[in-house]
Amino acid sequence: MKDFDTIQVTILATSDIHGHLMPIRYVDNEATDYGLLKLATRIDQTRQEKEHVLVIDNGDLLQGTPFAYYHACLDQSTSHPIVDIMNQIRLDAFIPGNHEFNYGLRFINRAWGQSDYPWLSANVLSQETNEPYFGCPYRIFTLPGGAKMGLLGLTTSYIPHWEQPANISGLLFDSVVSAAKKWVPYLKQNEGADIIIVSYHGGFERDILTGEPNEEQTGENEGWRLCHEVEGIDVLLTGHQHQRIEGVRIGNTLVVQPGYQGACLAQVDLSLQRDGHGAWFLMDSHARLQEAQEMQADPALVARIQSCENNTQSWLDQPLCEVRGEMLVIDHMKARLEEHPLIELINLIQMEASNAEISCTSLFDNLAPGFGPQVSMREVTANYPFPNTLKVLRLSGRDIREALEWTAAYFDCTDDGTIIVNPSYLYPKPQHYNYDMWEGIEYVINVSRPIGSRIEELRYKRQPIDPEGEFEVVMNHYRASGGGNYRMFRDKPIVREVTVDMTEMIAEYLTKQGLVHARANGNWKVYS
CATH class of the missing domain: 3.60.21.10 (Metallo-dependent phosphatases)
Known part of the structure; x- marks a missing residue:
């Protein structure tokens, strides 16, 4: 040949x-x-x-x-x-x-x-x-x-x-x-x-x-x-x-x-x-x-x-602000089971920027370090790696409950009651970014209950949320489009948009504050 x-x-x-x-x-x-x-x-x-x-x-x-x-x-x-x-x-x-x-x-x-x-x-x-x-x-x-x-x-x-x-x-x-x-x-x-x-x-x-x-x-x-x-x-x-x-x-x-x-x-x-x-x-x-x-x-x-x-590197080293208290993410699973000051801070930044009273965001991956005593652009980009902007949707109380039920599916429960990540959020690739944590409402997730019926004590301003009520909720544009199979958000009215990139928005907020305190109000809970 x-x-x-x-x-x-x-x-x-x-x-x-x-x-x-x-x-x-x-x-x-x-x-x-x-x-x-x-x-x-x-x-x-x-x-x-x-x-x-x-x-x-x-x-x-x-x-x-x-x-x-x-x-x-x-x-x-x-x-x-x-x-x-x-x-x-x-x-x-x-x-x-x-x-x-x-x-x-x-x-x-x-x-x-x-x-x-x-x-x-x-x-x-x-x-x-x-x-x-x-x-x-x-x-x-x-x-x-x-x-x-x-x-x-x-x-x-x-x-x-x-x-x-x-x-x-x-x-x-x-x-x-x-x-x-x-x-x-x-x-x-x-x-x-x-x-x-x-x-x-x-x-x-x-x-x-x-x-x-x-x-x-x-x-x-x-x-x-x-x-x-x-x-x-x-x-x-x-x-x-x-x-x-x-x-x-x-x-x-x-x-x-x-x-x-x-x-x-x-x-x-x-x-x-x-x-x-x-x-x-x-x-x-x-x-x-x-x-x-x-x-x-x-x-x-x-x-x-x-x-x-x-x-x-020069851009990343720009100093932004100081942090008082603990805002490092030491245990990523714990930060999703108990409200972490970093998550509350990001939600508050979203609420201030959009003038919305309810917000949701994620701890996007298991590499997010949180904020140490001195914050630079390096920490901001490490914690918020996506070029997201914000949208405010008009949702019903029923939509909010449905979204919380979907986000609660992120968890699974072993026979001894230990809460773990649902394997479907780990394979074929990790999807930690599809678990949201909310601010402006109070709620409880009971992981021992079947998926779809895990949300307990859902309240807004200390009152049971009205399924037919209308609420303005701010979230990143990926989630607002229904990304992560949040179908309840698709085609909902967009009240307003904030077109500034979240990385810039966080940096601007921190620079303006100069000093932030690590706080979490514990408005939600996860248990089994």
Whole structure:
């Protein structure tokens, strides 16, 4: 057999980097085992070792760290350093994720315009033309001997349920399955693609091993359907759920997912062979995940972004105020079982900014450190990592009770009465941000009772809340849109909006106060 009758191709995929370039934690600048600049070292090595290498990023790249926020919102005059790094890596394609839209289309268009690589998404459409917004939704790679690989990009279609309408004005989000059913055959029949790779910023609505549903079937994740309903997908690169999936096969499709924050690099190795009629086919495929902790950050790329990093660090070190009393989060579970001063403070800031008497917010993850005696921007961004703004909704007392019942589902109870996190909030990815804590009302959660009937003693101004009464409630825009399956909030009247980013709002409040006291009024309780 002649050499050109077989071809070896390697695909390297990243996903859900969320702004983590440097291998550090911004809350304290301690070193970490993850970061894109670590993966860049392995990408460069692989390109030197192998002849045919494709590098793909699967979205949620440009949001998630203070570094990403600073260069999205505060320094818009220079080229975006994360895009610049991807240009240096020689990225072959980028699939926008849901968090790319957090900063609006002006930001997206700027980042897209600075990219030396195509942005691919077959189901993000222009409302005006009904065509893919980012232009051609696929890329064809022609290999020696004439073999063709088609790469199709897809983005979770659930974005309108989370994102502020202004940020996605003029866009339509088609079903990824519908888009794939259109474009996969097109790639084969019209472009002559021998191999089909789909890079999908989305995950799986079913357990990939058992096929059992693992979440509500909303369309947020449709990876299982893609594998079973769209014929001809050889490799499916996935993300969004922050899982590590190392070469599982669903039907005839090889599936990978490389975690998040640059902790892993997915490597897919393909062997293509030409048959007796001259047609190419996939003879073999396998995949593995390479851990970033085994790599060193690329020193040339570190030097390239050092000035941008220095600017970010200077901004983070800006002092804001002093705190009297204990506002550090020592035990994150305890902070969700007993009202923590940090949560009360954020709720009070939301209420003051919006002139609403009721507020809800979350302790977004288990990394939030709380506030120490001296607060800087570093602590603000560590505790509030999302670019949220606020909306005030007009809700009925019945809506409030329904929302509290839904938030109470975050907890589960063991046989001995110990309160734990409901496993559905931990898998396929942690969703601590979907447990809300409220201010301006009094309520009790009894975890020993069945989900849907856990709320006791719900009161407003010391009186039982009127189911038919109307109340103005402030919350972040993600929650106000029904994000986290808070369906009772969808399409409710928006009384007013506060369009200032919460990070800026918190910083402004703390600066104005100069001194804040750690207090919690204990207006809610959780027990079993």
